[in-house]
Amino acid sequence: MKTTALMASAFALLAASGVATAAGDAAAGKNKNSMCIGCHGIPGYRTVFPHNYLVPKLGGQHAQYIVDALNAYKNGDRNHPSMRAIAGSLSEQDMLDLAAYYSEQK
Secondary structure, three states, X not given: OHHHHHHHHHHHHHHHHOOOOOOOOHHHHHHOOHHHHHHHOOOOOEEOOOOOEEOOOOOOOOHHHHXXXXXXXXXXXXXXXXXXXXXXXXXXXXXXXXXXXXXXXX
């Protein structure tokens, strides 16, 4: 009993630290990226809403960074109206799948 509780606590701690995360499916992410590719799939693309800036490239980014960024948009810690709306429509599995797909891109 004590070992089981200790192992469960260790796993929870690792998961919270980002070391152990649920796996995303890159193939599923490729099928879910229609909302992303319109801006992030165009090299050198600039947006003018809410202000003019260069849209960041997602290909090759670390998967956990992408998941963290999407969660930050979803909960309002990052403020961009379009990204907040898009991230708000994604499930945790959608985020993991998209992160797996983009992290494998060059």
